[in-house]
Amino acid sequence: MNEAVDQGHSRTPPGRLFRKYLYSIVTLAFAALAINTGFDVWFSYREQKQLLAATQREQAASAAIQIGQFIGQIENQIRWLARLPAELSTNEDERLNAIRLMRLSPAIAELTELDAQGREQVRVSRRIADRIGSNEDHSSSAAFRGANESLAYYGPVYFFGDTEPFMTIATRGIGREPNVVIAEVNLRFIWDLVAGIRVGNTGKAYVVDRLGVLIAHPDLWPALRRSDLSRHTDVRAALDGVGPPAGGLIKEDFSGQRVLSTYATVPSLGWLVFVELPLSEAYAPIYASIGRSTFLLIALLAIATLVSLWLSRRMTVPIQMLTQGARRIESGDLKLRLAIRTGDELEALGDQFNRMAAHLRESYATLERKVIERTSELEKARDHALAEHDAAERARSVAVAANETKSRFLAVVSHELRTPLNGVMGVLQLLDDGRLGEVQRRHLATAAASGETLIALVDAILEYARLEASTEALETRDFRLDQLIETAADLMRPQAFGKGLSFDLARDATVSTSVHGDPVRLNRILLNLIGNAIKFTPSGGISLSATAERHDDHALLRLVVRDTGIGIAPDMHERIFEDFVQADDSIARRFGGTGLGLAIARRLTRLMRGELTVESTPGKGSVFTLLVPLGHAASGVAQGAIAPPSRQRHVLLVDDDPVNCEVGEAILNRLGHRSAIARNGAEAVALAGNQPFDVILMDLHMPDMDGVEAAVRIRQLPLQPVPRIIVVTADVSRSTRERLAGAGITRVVSKPILINALREAIEDAPEPGATDAPLAPSALIDRHFLDDQKELLGALQITKLHRLLQETSEKLIADINAAAAAGDHKQLARYAHQLGSAASALGLVRLFDRCHDIELTAPSMSPDECQSAARELAALRAASMSALDDLLAPAEPRAVS
Ligand code: ADP
Numbered sequence: 001m002n003e004a005v006d007q008g009h010s011r012t013p014p015g016r017l018f019r020k021y022l023y024s025i026v027t028l029a030f031a032a033l034a035i036n037t038g039f040d041v042w043f044s045y046r047e048q049k050q051l052l053a054a055t056q057r058e059q060a061a062s063a064a065i066q067i068g069q070f071i072g073q074i075e076n077q078i079r080w081l082a083r084l085p086a087e088l089s090t091n092e093d094e095r096l097n098a099i100r101l102m103r104l105s106p107a108i109a110e111l112t113e114l115d116a117q118g119r120e121q122v123r124v125s126r127r128i129a130d131r132i133g134s135n136e137d138h139s140s141s142a143a144f145r146g147a148n149e150s151l152a153y154y155g156p157v158y159f160f161g162d163t164e165p166f167m168t169i170a171t172r173g174i175g176r177e178p179n180v181v182i183a184e185v186n187l188r189f190i191w192d193l194v195a196g197i198r199v200g201n202t203g204k205a206y207v208v209d210r211l212g213v214l215i216a217h218p219d220l221w222p223a224l225r226r227s228d229l230s231r232h233t234d235v236r237a238a239l240d241g242v243g244p245p246a247g248g249l250i251k252e253d254f255s256g257q258r259v260l261s262t263y264a265t266v267p268s269l270g271w272l273v274f275v276e277l278p279l280s281e282a283y284a285p286i287y288a289s290i291g292r293s294t295f296l297l298i299a300l301l302a303i304a305t306l307v308s309l310w311l312s313r314r315m316t317v318p319i320q321m322l323t324q325g326a327r328r329i330e331s332g333d334l335k336l337r338l339a340i341r342t343g344d345e346l347e348a349l350g351d352q353f354n355r356m357a358a359h360l361r362e363s364y365a366t367l368e369r370k371v372i373e374r375t376s377e378l379e380k381a382r383d384h385a386l387a388e389h390d391a392a393e394r395a396r397s398v399a400v401a402a403n404e405t406k407s408r409f410l411a412v413v414s415h416e417l418r419t420p421l422n423g424v425m426g427v428l429q430l431l432d433d434g435r436l437g438e439v440q441r442r443h444l445a446t447a448a449a450s451g452e453t454l455i456a457l458v459d460a461i462l463e464y465a466r467l468e469a470s471t472e473a474l475e476t477r478d479f480r481l482d483q484l485i486e487t488a489a490d491l492m493r494p495q496a497f498g499k500g501l502s503f504d505l506a507r508d509a510t511v512s513t514s515v516h517g518d519p520v521r522l523n524r525i526l527l528n529l530i531g532n533a534i535k536f537t538p539s540g541g542i543s544l545s546a547t548a549e550r551h552d553d554h555a556l557l558r559l560v561v562r563d564t565g566i567g568i569a570p571d572m573h574e575r576i577f578e579d580f581v582q583a584d585d586s587i588a589r590r591f592g593g594t595g596l597g598l599a600i601a602r603r604l605t606r607l608m609r610g611e612l613t614v615e616s617t618p619g620k621g622s623v624f625t626l627l628v629p630l631g632h633a634a635s636g637v638a639q640g641a642i643a644p645p646s647r648q649r650h651v652l653l654v655d656d657d658p659v660n661c662e663v664g665e666a667i668l669n670r671l672g673h674r675s676a677i678a679r680n681g682a683e684a685v686a687l688a689g690n691q692p693f694d695v696i697l698m699d700l701h702m703p704d705m706d707g708v709e710a711a712v713r714i715r716q717l718p719l720q721p722v723p724r725i726i727v728v729t730a731d732v733s734r735s736t737r738e739r740l741a742g743a744g745i746t747r748v749v750s751k752p753i754l755i756n757a758l759r760e761a762i763e764d765a766p767e768p769g770a771t772d773a774p775l776a777p778s779a780l781i782d783r784h785f786l787d788d789q790k791e792l793l794g795a796l797q798i799t800k801l802h803r804l805l806q807e808t809s810e811k812l813i814a815d816i817n818a819a820a821a822a823g824d825h826k827q828l829a830r831y832a833h834q835l836g837s838a839a840s841a842l843g844l845v846r847l848f849d850r851c852h853d854i855e856l857t858a859p860s861m862s863p864d865e866c867q868s869a870a871r872e873l874a875a876l877r878a879a880s881m882s883a884l885d886d887l888l889a890p891a892e893p894r895a896v897s
Contacts, residue, residue, distance in 0.1 A: 018312050018313065018316040021308065021311065021312035021315055021316060022305075022308050022309060022312045024308075025304065025307070025308030025311060025312065026301070026304055026305050026308050029300070029301065029304030029305075029307075029308065030297075030301050030304065033296075033297050033300045033301060033304070034297060037293040037294070037296070037297050040289075040293055041286070041289060041290050041293055044286065044289050045283075045286045046247075048282075048283070048285055048286050048289075049247050049248065049260070049282070049286075050246065050247050050248075052248065052260055052277060052282050053245075053246065053247045053248030053260065053262050056199065056203075056248060056260065056261075056262045056275040056276075056277060057244065057248075057262045057264065057275075059197055059199060059205065059275045060205065060262055060263050060264035060273045060274065060275040061264040061273075063193060063194065063197055063205055063207075063264070063273045063275075064264040064265060064266040064267075064271070064273045066193055067190055067193065067207065067266045067269070067271065067273065068266045068267060068268055068269070070107070070189055070190065070193075071154070071169070071185075071266075071268060071269060072268060073105070074105060074107060074108060074169060074183060074185055075152055075169055075171060075268075077101055077104065077105055077108075078101070078108075078111070078169060078170075078171050078181045078182075078183045079151075079152070079171045079173075079181075080101075081094075081097055081098065081101055081111070081113070081181045082113075082171050082172060082173035082178065082179050082180065082181040083173045083174055084097065084173070084179075085173075085175060091121050091122050091132045091133050092132065094113050094121060094122040095122045095124055095130060095132055098111040098113065098122060098124040099124055099130075102124060102126065106186075107185050107186050107187075107188070107189050108183045108184070108185055108186075109125065109126050109127065109160075109166065109184045109185070109186045110123065110124065110125035110126065110127070110183070110184040111123070111124045111125075111181065111182070111183050111184075112138070112181070112182040112183075113179055113180075113181050113182075114138050114139075114144055114179065114180040114181075114182065115177065115179060115180075116176075116177040116178055116179065116180075117139060118137055118138045118139025118140070118141070118144045118180070119135040119136065119137055119138070119139070120134045120135060120136040120137075120138055121133060121135075121179070125184075138182070141182075142155060142168075143155060143168050143170035143180075143182045144170065144180050144182070146170055147170035147171055147172040147180045147182070148172055148180065151171060151172060152169065152170070152171045152268075153168070153169065153170040153171070154167065154168075154169055154268070154269055155167055155168030155169065155170070156168075156209065156211070156213075157187060157209050157213065157215040159224065159226070163224070164186055164187075164188060165186070165187040165188065165190070165191065165215055165216070165223070166184050166185065166186055166187060167184075167185050167187055168182060168183070168184055168185075169182075169183050169185055170182040170183070187215065187216070190207060190215070190216045191216050191220075191223070193216075194206060194207055194216040194217065194218060194273075195218045197275065199275050199276065199277050200277045200278075200281045200282070201281060202277075202278050202281050203259075203275065203276055203277035203278065203281065204217070204218050204275075204276055205218070205273060205274065205275045205276075206218070206222075206223075206273075206274050206276075207266075207271055207272065207273050207274070208229055208235060208271060208272045208274065209269070209270075209271050210239065210269065210270030210271060211228075211230065212228055212229050212230025212231075212235055212236070212239055213226050213227070213228055213229070213230075214226065214227040214228075214229055215271070222254065234249055234251055234261065234263075235272070235274075238263055238265070238272050239272070244262045244263050244264075245262075248260045248261060248262045249261045249262065250279065253276055253278075257278050258278070258279045258280075259276040259277060259278050259279060259282075260276065260277050260278075260279055260282045261274060261275070261276040261277075262274075262275055263275065314342060315346070318340040318342055318346040318347070318349075318350060319346070321338050321339075321340055321350070322338065322340075322346075322349065322350065322353060325338045325353055325357070326353075329357055329360065334357055334358075334360050334361040334364060335357075335361065336354075336357055337354050337357070338350040338353055338354055403468075406465075417454075417458050421451060421454060421455055421458070424447075424451055428444060428447055428448050428451060457594055460594055460596045460597070460600065461594075461596065463600060464579065464596050464599065464600055464603075467600060467603045467604070467607075474517075474518040474521065474607060474608065475518055475520065475521075476516055476517055476518050476631070477516070477518075477519070478514055478515070478516050478633035478634060479514065479515065479516075479517070479519040479633075480513075480514055481511045481512075481513055481514070481515050481546075481548060481555075481557065481630070482507060482511045482512045482513070484519050484522065484523060484526075485505070485507060485511060485526070485544070485546050485559070486505070486507070487523075487663065488523055488526045488527055488530065489503070489505045489530075489544055490660075490663060491527070491660075492527065492530040492531065492534065494657065495531075495534050496534050496541070496542055499534060499537075499538075500539070501534065501537055501539070501540065501541050501542055502540070502541030502542070503541065503542050503543075503544075504541065504542070504543040504544070505543075505544050505545075505546075506543065506544070506545040506546070507545075507546050508545070508546060508547040508548070510547050510548040510549070510550065510555075511546045511547065511548045511557070513548060513550075513555065513633075514632075514633035515548070515555055515557075515630040515631060515632065515633055516630060516631035516632060516633050516634065517608065517628070517630040517631060518608065519757075521604045521607070521608065522608070522628065524600075524601075524604065525601045525604055525605060525612070525626060526559060526561075526626070528597045528598070528600070528601045529559075529561040529601065529624045529626065530542065530544065530561055531597075532597065532598070532624075533561050533562075533563035533565065533622070533624070534563075536563065536565040536566050536622070537563040537564055537565030537566070537621070538565065538566070539564070540563070540564025540565070540621070541563070541564060542561065542562070542563045542564075543560075543561075543562045543563075544559065544560070544561055544562075545559070545560045545562075546558070546559050546560075548630075551629075553631075553632070554629045554630060554631055554632065555629070555630050555631075555632065556627060556628075556629050556630075557610075557626075557627070557628045557629075557630055558625065558626070558627055559625070559626040559628075560623060560624070560625050560626075561623070561624045561626075562621065562622075562623045562624075563621050563622055564620070564621040565621050565622060566618070566619065567616045567617050567618040567619050567620050567621055567622055568614065568616040568618065568622055569618050570616075573614050573615075573616065576595075576598050576614070577598050577599055577601075577602045577612070578599060579595070579596060579599045580594065580595040580596060580599075582595040598612075605626060605628065608628050608629075609628075609629055610626065610627050610628030610629060611625075611626075611627045611628075612624065612625070612626050612627075613625050613627075648672055648673055648674060649673045649674070649694035649695055649762060650673070650674045650675075650676070650691070650692065650693050650694050650695075651668050651673045651674065651675045651676070651693065651694065651695045651696070651697060651762065652675070652676050652677075652678060652684065652687055652688060652691075652693045652695070652696040652697065652723070653665060653668065653675055653676070653677050653678070653697045654677075654678045654679075654680075654681070654683075654684040654696060654697065654698045654699055654702070654707065654710065655677075655679070655697075655699040655702075655728070656679055656680055656699065656702045656703060657699070658679075660699065661677050661679070664677075664697065664728075665677060667758060668697075668758075671758065671759050671762065673695075673762065676691065676693070680702050680703065680704055680705060681702055681704060681705025681706060681707065681709060681710035681713075682704065682705055682710075684696065684698070684710045684714070685705075685710055685713045685714055685717070688714045688717060688719065688723060689717050689719070692719070692720070692721060692723075693723040694721065694723060694724065695723060695724050695725075695726060695762050696711075696714065696723045696724070696725045696726070697726050697728050697749070697758075698710060698711055698725055698726065698727050698728065698745075699727075699728055699729070700727055700728070700729040701729070707727055707729070708739055708740065708742075708743045708745075711725045711727070711740075711743050711744070711745050712743050712744075715743075715744060724747070725745050725747075726745075726747045726748070726749055726761050726762070727740055727745050727747070727748045727749070728748075728749050729748060729749075741782040741785070741843070741845030741848075741849075742845060742848060742849045742852065743849070744845075744846070744849060747761055749761045780844060780845070780846045780847070780876075780879060780880045780883045781842075781843050781844055781845065781846075781880065781883055781884060781887060782843035782845045783843070783887070785843035785845075786842060786843040786887065798842070798888065799888070801841060801842055802842065802884065802888055804838075805838055805839070805841065805842055805844075805881075805884075806881060808834075808838050809835060809838055809839070809877055809881065812831050812834055812835040812838065813835070813870075813873065813874050813877050815827070815831045816828060816831045816832065816835065816870045816873055816874075817870050817874065819831055819866075819870075820863075820866040820867045820869065820870035821867070821870075823863045823866060825858045825859050825861060825866070826858075826859075828854070828858045828861075828866055828869070828870070829854070829855045829856075829858035829859065832851045832852075832854040832855040832858065832869075832873065833851065833855045835847070835851045835873065835877070836848045836850075836851030836852050836855065839851060839877075839880065842884060844880040844881075844884065846876060846880060847873070847876050847877055847880045850872065850873060850876055851873065854869045854873065
């Protein structure tokens with residue numbers, strides 16, 4: 001597998017690199033060859049041209065020399081004739097010499113010998129008869145004069161009979177009276193010479209005399225016409241003595257053909273011998289050479305292409321293999337080996353590449369090993385962490401469960417404590433039938449007070465548990481801040497005075513405002529702080545100051561409770577806010593208390609997003625500061641702007657405290673109701689019996705007869721209309737509510753009385769006649785209690801309890817029926833007690849109440865009364881269970897039966 005990368009696999013179609021190489025090499029080769037061929041052709045053209053021109057020049061020169069020699073020879077011969085002294089020879093001798101000469105030189109057609117005066121002595125001719133001694137005067141002839149002027153005379157060319165060219169040559173002898181010999185020379189020799197010159201295949205030579213007249217030409221006709229060529233520029237230039245160009249001259253000849261031309265001059269005569277060769281012939285070798293070169297070029301190009309193809313492929317294939325290899329490495333295939341066998345740097349590169357891949361493979365292997373090791377380490381660490389987490393989670397669940405158990409324990413315990421306590425309290429109240437002695441009555445009062453304390457303690461614990469479980473929610477509404485503070489001060493002032501302490505209230509004008517918050521909780525905190533201050537101050541006084549800083553979206557309430565009491569040691573400043581902590585154990589003994597008050601106060605403060613702090617010096621006193629942000633009231637609860645009631649009601653106010661009575665009366669007046677006042681329970685019962693009241697506002701804690709008892713007694717009066725009893729108390733604990741529910745009182749207004757709360761409570765009162773609809777769910781069940789239970793125990797537990805109650809109550813009703821039928825009072829009382837207990841667990845107050853009554857009265861019941869009590873309990877049980885079903889319905893859908 002390692003060696004698997006074969007060339008075939010790596011080969012891909014030639015790409016850009018290949019084309020680039022191919023084009024470059026071919027272009028290079030083509031350029032080189034083309035330049036080379038171009039130069040070659042150019043130089044060979046020039047050489048060829050010069051060679052041709054030189055050859056032509058040679059030919060022209062040679063012809064010129066031959067012509068010169070021919071003429072020179074004739075001239076010498078006639079000069080020899082002229083030099084013969086006249087006095088030494090006769091005319092006849094002369095004639096014979098002439099004939100001899102003409103025999104020697106066939107070109108001479110006629111010889112004439114003149115004496116020094118120009119008279120003809122001898123004439124020998126090939127055409128006409130010889131003439132001797134004619135003395136014909138030739139002294140004026142051009143030949144005679146020319147010969148006398150310069151030793152030799154060359155006449156112009158003329159044609160005899162228009163067929164033969166002739167020329168006159170004359171020369172003069174020597175001595176005093178020199179003869180002049182004139183020869184008519186046939187120039188056919190020159191014609192033959194010119195015709196005999198071979199200039200290539202189609203070239204020609206011709207001769208022009210010194211006047212520019214054509215005198216010899218291979219074609220006879222132009223010569224015979226005596227064509228004048230002096231007008232031709234090249235002829236003109238030659239006649240003017242300009243030498244021929246070295247490479248010859250290109251021009252058009254008579255027939256309009258382009259020719260390469262050159263010439264030579266015959267020196268003695270001034271004639272010009274022209275030699276011309278048609279360019280088509282002159283350049284034929286050059287064209288042939290170009291053709292050959294082109295062919296060679298193409299052939300070489302083809303070879304270059306093939307070679308570059310081969311070279312490019314040789315270059316690009318390994319490069320493509322390298323690219324392919326790089327791609328495969330990139331895709332993670334490190335096992336490849338490139339097989340590049342070019343024996344050059346590319347092969348070295350391929351080897352290097354293979355080594356790199358191998359190196360990478362090794363590195364990866366090492367890395368992988370390290371990753372595996374690290375992963376396993378991490379896994380171990382994770383397992384360890386998970387185990388730790390599990391342990392922590394288990395510990396947490398244990399802690400949560402423990403906390404839940406604690407809360408449940410607290411709830412159940414408080415409830416279980418409260419139920420028998422209620423019984424104890426009830427029995428204690430029943431004990432006082434007016435026949436007790438003083439000592440027994442004191443003991444009874446002590447027992448009742450202890451019971452109250454115990455109930456308060458249980459309530460505190462329960463509330464703390466609720467706060468602990470974070471199920472406590474604020475119940476906010478608009479209220480007057482100044483009213484709340486003043487009422488709290490009014491409530492606590494008597495206690496302070498009772499201990500001989502002063503009580504100052506410094507209320508800033510800023511607190512005369514309406515705010516939005518939870519007045520009940522705020523009141524509770526304030527009462528707790530003032531209560532503690534009074535409790536822990538043996539002498540001196542207490543002061544309460546209040547300010548409200550106004551902000552855009554809230555008012556910041558600052559309440560400071562200052563006392564001159566025993567103070568708190570610095571190390572306890574924070575601890576006193578913890579649960580069940582008291583500054584000193586001896587305090588518990590001296591002052592009582594649970595150590596929960598401040599813990600609850602601080603929790604409530606925090607619930608309101610406020611802060612509760614303390615500054616204190618032992619022996620000098622303490623300062624508790626409460627800072628709470630409160631919202632602005634939506635519309636303001638203005639003191640003077642209370643809407644008139646829908647109907648004016650007659651209200652009986654029952655309170656043993658004169659201050660409270662005054663405050664209450666004032667509030668009722670402001671609300672627009674009529675009021676009457678009773679200072680204790682007995683007075684209340686008496687007044688209610690005498691006058692019709694719509695509403696009775698009942699204080700709970702009163703000496704002799706407390707509010708609950710008074711309410712129960714009033715209930716027993718045959719009144720029309722039946723007054724609606726509203727309890728006014730600072731004790732809003734569940735136990736109190738339960739007690740009230742037991743007495744058929746479901747409406748409670750918390751102390752201090754807040755005007756709006758009171759108005760609502762009174763206005764809420766149903767119209768007379770509709771009072772206390774016996775089977776209304778609200779009258780049957782204490783919803784607050786039920787809600788508390790739901791919060792504390794959870795919906796699941798409630799569902800279970802609900803089911804349990806259904807079963808047990810059904811069974812108990814059957815038992816009660818049986819006991820009543822049998823007239824068994826004891827059993828009836830027992831089962832009624834059991835049913836009451838079971839009913840109280842889910843707040844079935846009316847049922848609990850009746851059970852309680854029947855339990856107490858059973859022993860004195862007649863058999864009929866027993867039966868009717870059993871029926872009443874069965875009906876009440878059915879109605880209560882149905883009301884409970886309705887209340888729990890959303891969480892627990894009722895089965896269709
Ligand atoms: P308790 O029910 O015992 O009063 P608190 O939580 O209200 O419980 O108070 C806790 C402890 O703080 C008290 O027992 C007392 O030792 C101390 N304490 C509270 N208020 C004052 C005060 N104004 N002066 C001195 N000690 C105080």
